[in-house]
Amino acid sequence: MSPSTTPVQGRAPRRPGVLAVDEGTTGTRAGVVRQDGSVAHVVYRPIGVDHPDHDSVEQDAAEIWTATLAVCREALAAAHADGVEVTAVALSTQRATAVLWDRATGRPLAPAVVWQDRRHAGDLLAFEADWDADLLARTGRPVGSRSPFYWAARQIAGNPRVRDAAEDGRLLFGTVDTWLAWNLTGGTAYATTPTNACSTGGYLLREHAWHTDWIERLGFPARLLPGLRSDDEVLGVTDEGVLGLAVPIAASMGDQHAALIALGGLEAGDAMCMYGTGTFADAATGTEVYPPVPGADGVLAHVGRREGDTTQFSLEAYCSTTGSALRWFCEDLGFFQTPAEISALAARADSSGGAWFVPALAGVRTPRWSPRATAALSGLTLATGRAELARAVLEGIAHSVCDLVDGVTATTGAPLRRIRVGGGVAGSDTLMQIQADLIGLPLERDADSATASLRGTAYLAGARQGLWPSLRTIVEAQPVGRVFEPALGPAERDGRRAAWRAVLAPRLAGAAGEHQTG
Incomplete structure (x- = not known):
């Protein structure tokens, strides 16, 4: 009863x-x-x-x-x-x-x-x-x-x-x-x-x-x-x-659409990145459906949500090795004890010292669909220590997520207004600061991202049932999380992104003609 x-x-x-x-x-x-x-x-x-x-x-x-x-x-x-x-x-x-x-x-x-x-x-x-x-x-x-x-x-x-x-x-x-x-x-x-x-x-x-x-x-x-x-x-x-x-x-x-609501993705230009085993980047696009554009493979149009007879659309891009890359370094290779140790070590290094990690352990989707792409560690020298290697690992993940964000903005032709982040891997302050630096936008880490999918769909249900005056009312009433402000200037950021593309390019060789994912 x-x-x-x-x-x-x-x-x-x-x-x-x-x-x-x-x-x-x-x-x-x-x-x-x-x-x-x-x-x-x-x-x-x-x-x-x-x-x-x-x-x-x-x-x-x-x-x-x-x-x-x-x-x-x-x-x-x-x-x-x-x-x-x-x-x-x-x-x-x-x-x-x-x-x-x-x-x-x-x-x-x-x-x-x-x-x-x-x-x-x-x-x-x-x-x-x-x-x-x-x-x-x-x-x-x-x-x-x-x-x-x-x-x-x-x-x-x-x-x-x-x-x-x-x-x-x-x-x-x-x-x-x-x-x-x-x-x-x-x-x-x-x-x-x-x-x-x-x-x-x-x-x-x-x-x-x-x-x-x-x-x-x-x-x-x-x-x-x-x-x-x-x-x-x-x-x-x-x-x-x-x-x-x-x-x-x-x-x-x-689930990702519900999380987008909980993380404030209600208007065109609002976006989220959910860091887990892989990372999803989703952005609201309003009532417009954006077709794919060259150079942004893997960015797919979705329904962000349909309320009554009105559809709000979104774009989504995904990279498959984020948390799984950290576990690979810790559990399979034994280079580090835990992902938390990777974050702590990376915080001690000012840079990776020229070391690079491409986390393509399960192929690449964006910027070019290449399921046979493989991961790489490069630029290692006798001066590369564990801190520099840890930094390279987090920078490689952050660059891969930047590729998702770049793919979304290339598809819409407009910059994002706001990005909120969540998921277990987003708990690394070091990774989030690197991410903000490379994207060039403030990142707000949701105060309770672990329950984002639970809350987002409940907000939609409660708003329709009259528990809250509107969807916006309850979403905007949620506590503000920690904000990571970018510390790099545009020139340095562009230089680092260009260097990443040069490192990534050989991993994408042979992508032409490969079967695209749905």
């Missing part, structure tokens, strides 16, 4: 809050976002990721659901004990991971295919010549190296359980948000939202519709597509038998 809001003599009335779920690739968390915009009662559970072969990445959708249900129930219990009444649910999820399940039994019919999966990259190459131009203009991304629709079509063709369910009318398909909403509502909600749909490569950005010609060309039956809602539209009402309360699922977003 839903917690009572009736005041009890001697007890304060319950305070409203939003149960927010952040379902990531390696774990799921839930917490309750309160009236002041802070989040409490955060509960986390890890989720397994399987790699059956070099190109395949899979998850157990049943595990995703049971882990999500467990953290939701625990967060709700803690909130109830704390005098908070949950009035809505908000979902933030990994985006292009897809699930096939049985409408009758509710069970997955195959392992979920994760957004990193590349098993069908070779097959998809055959579509590029005829479809890339159309898809880039209309969906914001090329054919790419993965497609949930193509994967699902191959499952229907080759997996007897999936084929039988399709023939019997029992087959359902969706990204993780669709899977969770369907389960939370007892099987009544079957929908997705633009910030999740756009990452599938089959969503028409301007029309708020599925690109059915492309999806059916991939062999996927359009009748199985989930319905499209706005990001702040109610997907359904939770089943009391599932969560113990019946409240609306009032918002659902892709």
Whole structure:
């Protein structure tokens, strides 16, 4: 039953809050976002990721659901004990991971295919010549190296359980948000939202519709597509038998889009960088969709958020080795004990002494898509010490993130107004100062970036449900984080960036003609 809001003599009335779920690739968390915009009662559970072969990445959708249900129930219990009444649910999820399940039994019919999966990259190459131009203009991304629709079509063709369910009318398909909403509502909600749909490569950005010609060309039956809602539209009402309360699922977003909201990316020119295993750079572009430009590979157009009938767009670029590069130096090579030691050592060095690190441990996406690019340590001499090497490591990461920012600004043709940063790796003061110096803009480190995705989608839900007067009101009410001011002049900054491009260029050799990512 839903917690009572009736005041009890001697007890304060319950305070409203939003149960927010952040379902990531390696774990799921839930917490309750309160009236002041802070989040409490955060509960986390890890989720397994399987790699059956070099190109395949899979998850157990049943595990995703049971882990999500467990953290939701625990967060709700803690909130109830704390005098908070949950009035809505908000979902933030990994985006292009897809699930096939049985409408009758509710069970997955195959392992979920994760957004990193590349098993069908070779097959998809055959579509590029005829479809890339159309898809880039209309969906914001090329054919790419993965497609949930193509994967699902191959499952229907080759997996007897999936084929039988399709023939019997029992087959359902969706990204993780669709899977969770369907389960939370007892099987009544079957929908997705633009910030999740756009990452599938089959969503028409301007029309708020599925690109059915492309999806059916991939062999996927359009009748199985989930319905499209706005990001702040109610997907359904939770089943009391599932969560113990019946409240609306009032918002659902892709995780990076939710984080962009929490970090203040509401207007064109507002941007964020989230530093984790890799780094995402996202920038709001207002109501305009920007097509790709030469020299800025990997910068993709997205829906930033859709409120009601209005879409606000964004651009996103990504580098895959940030925190993973630090772990590589520490755990695999044993050069340093911890990432914190790298930061502390780098702070002691005025410069890298001519040493360079190119963190292309998993290829390069921006400024030129080169999946076969490799990492490099260069410029080492007998004078290179551990402090200089540490400095080179952080400078290489910072330059790679600068490439993302440069790609975004080259695409829009305009500078960014503001950048807020978050993620675990952003906790390094040394890295953030180097980053501000190389970008040439102040960087504000969010005071609670670890919960950005939880808070962003909850802010959208709460604003729509009347918990706050507007989305802007609650976003701007959040505490200001630490600001890192650039200390380099334009000439020195330009010189360092030019030197980086000269170091990076040999690593990009052979990029021409390589398959682009989606």
